[in-house]
Amino acid sequence: MEKSIVVAIDVGTTKICTLIAQIESEENIRILGVGIEPSQGIRKGTVVDIPLAANAIAKSVKKAERTSGLEITNAIVSVAGTHISSINNKATAGVVGGVIDQYDIARVIEGVRAIPIPHNRIIIHLLQRTFSVDGVDGIRSPLGMYGSRLDVEAHIITSSASSVENLRQCIMTAEIDVNQWVLNPLADGEAVLTDIEKQMGVLVCDIGGGTTDLAIYINGDVWHSNILPVGGSHISNDIAQAFHLPLAQAEEVKKIHGHALPDYIGEEEYFYSRTFGREEAAKFSRKELAKIIKMRTEEIFQLVMQEVKRSGYDNLLPAGMVLTGGSSLLPGIDQLASSELKMPVRLAKPENITGMIDQLDSPAYSTSVGLLYWALMMQETVEGQPKKKDMQDTMDKIKKFARYLLP
Ligand SMILES: Nc1ncnc2c1ncn2[C@@H]1O[C@H](COP(=O)(O)OP(=O)(O)OP(=O)(O)O)[C@@H](O)[C@H]1O
Ligand SMILES: [Mg+2]
Known part of the structure; x- marks a missing residue:
């Protein structure tokens, strides 16, 4: 029984997500506990403030323990950041x-x-x-x-030893031992890609808050991976700068009124928000908002394309790109991605999980759920070798x- 419990901690730039799950069969994972906490002390996927990050991780772990009624001692943990190379x-x-x-x-x-x-x-x-x-x-x-x-x-895949040690320190503060590190996009690959896509040749792209995580699968195997230091927080920053909004408000405006394709927004569409130094809310054009979002999102996809070309596998991806991560919730982003990368694009979020899934029904949790699948696969062995x-x-x-x- 104890052997079939797996624990995952996804340490993101925007949120920390701890999941406690029971493996019911080769395909089925039942979520028993969820702990989602706003992230602190993490920048672009890397720990920059140990006490702050450790505190956020500990809170997320405690929440997951409370909801599951289980006490956890070790976990499989996501790792990202520009210090990664492959x-x-x-x-x-x-x-x-x-x-x-x-x-x-x-x-x-x-x-x-x-x-x-x-x-x-x-x-x-x-x-x-x-x-x-x-x-x-x-x-x-x-x-x-x-x-x-x-x-x-x-x-x-290699990583800076000190970045990983700093993250381990944070996890250990929550009295958790790290069973294994898993690179973000590899966890994503397990959560959102089909076996057929992996065989054919596919790019998985997770646009989160501070990073864009990439992995290329060909013939069923990982052929390339990388972490780009750009994400949804750059889009929010651009909105905050252009409209003179506090960052938290720019973030809300993006989520409620944002669109990646200005052509789809009418000239007469407006929204209201309070800028710095003004008492009453000001009126903003939704089309202008979409133009700001499009510019930064296009830039992210140009960086993604550069990385795919650098890998040398750009002609080996008939299944195209599978887009996930919180920023993939932006309306129109799949169409923009498809025209920038000139390949088919599919939006994806975690599927095939049961139990406490309401909070996890979002592409923001692909990495978190993918970590559980990774744990599942590491448990199974084929002739003494891990599956x-x-x-x-x-x-x-x-x-x-x-x-x-x-x-
Ligand atoms: N509806 C939405 N429209 C646009 N962007 C959104 C929406 N919902 C969430 N986001 C953006 O998604 C980002 C967070 O995504 P996610 O939770 O995947 O990040 P993370 O895993 O914490 O960060 P990272 O993986 O980069 O370290 C934020 O920038 C947020 O603004
Ligand atoms: Mg993430």
Whole structure:
């Protein structure tokens, strides 16, 4: 029973979301506890004030504990920020006995993770792609196969060690141990992408408050990922500047009257809001608001496109882009994205969850729910290897097994 309880903490720039859930089957997750708290001390996905962030995280954890009636001790936690970088790497190992065993797999994975990284960075994900045996690729599990040469490619995600340690400090203040770090867009991928999209080639894009999180899936595997330091708070800032509004009011105006496509708004559409230095509310054109929103949103999608081109996989995405995150609630954003990126765009939010789901029925919770799916996949194993191909977490286990096999 205890084994099937999983806990996720999504530390966002706008909100902290703690979820306590029970895994009921391979596809079904029942939410038992939810703790949503406005974020503090986090800027563009990174902790900038430990006491403030720790306090917000602790409050979110306590809320989730109260609603579930469970006390939690550890969690799977999201990580983002501009300190994240990713690289693809390849490795080859000769097969010692003619039949591939755990030791050969461990050696080739050891080889692929041997990239030179500065001492102040750590690997947070080592996502293997399929193996190839004697040049035959697309092999998911090479264990027990005949062959003389084993190749593997991997997507490796590294992070600043200090940024992750600062976040760990905050989580530990809430008396929670971190089971595993998961990069935001990889959690999103588990929550909102279909297997067909991942196979075909798809970009998942989560536009949150302070960051835009990207991951590219091709042939079912992660081929590229990155975090861009732009998000919905930049749109709100632009509105605040242009209309002389306090930031909180600009945020409300965006959510209530905002639209990403000025062409869809009539000249005569107005709204009222109180500016700095005035007692009574002033009248604003909704079309002007949409123009401000469009300008910044276009810029975000241009940055997304640049990143997709930089990956080199821009021609391998027939399933297009799946857009999520709180900022994807902006009306017209999918159409704008589609015309900027020249690809099909689908809006997505978490599905297939049961229990306390009312509060989670929004694209803002894709990362939070995705973390639970990640936890689910890490629990399942296929022939001693995790179903989720994140080898970072299981290297020690494999190494131990390998040592046991050696004379
Ligand atoms: N209806 C809406 N229209 C436009 N924007 C919205 C709407 N609802 C929420 N947003 C924006 O979504 C953003 C918050 O999204 P989300 O909750 O996904 O962010 P986060 O996960 O806390 O941040 P990040 O992932 O960037 O660290 C805010 O900028 C907010 O203004
Ligand atoms: Mg987020």
